[in-house]
Amino acid sequence: MNNKIYVGNLSFNTTEEELRQLFEQHGSVSSVSVITDRETGRPRGFAFVEMGDGDSAATAISRLDGREFGGRALRVNEAAARGAGGGGGGGGGFRR
Numbered sequence: 706m707n708n709k710i711y712v713g714n715l716s717f718n719t720t721e722e723e724l725r726q727l728f729e730q731h732g733s734v735s736s737v738s739v740i741t742d743r744e745t746g747r748p749r750g751f752a753f754v755e756m757g758d759g760d761s762a763a764t765a766i767s768r769l770d771g772r773e774f775g776g777r778a779l780r781v782n783e784a785a786a787r788g789a790g791g792g793g794g795g796g797g798g799f800r801r
Contacts, residue, residue: 708735708762709784713751715739716775721752723775728754731768732761753784 712724721737728734735755741748756762762783770781 707783707786708756708759710754710756710762710766711751711780711782711784712754712769713780714777715748715750715752715779716777717748717750719748719752719775724752724754727769727774728756728765731756731765733757 710728715724719739721739724739725734725737728737733756735757737752737754739748739752754765756765766781766783769779772779772781
């Protein structure tokens, strides 16, 4: 199992330290990153937590998915592997 976990439906007031404390109850935490909007700097309501090992990640997912935190039911699952990026565009050539 991947060590990286997606955490969604977060309160916009949730801090990285609060998430670290929550996830450390289920194993060692390597990193926590609350995602913010590039333009406004405000939280977007989700984060990524990287656990020390796959077993800790699996335990955290099973115990925290659906749990209320900050007045909201968390969505916790394995983070999808990041694609090659980019996407979109292309085509649409130019006609003479």
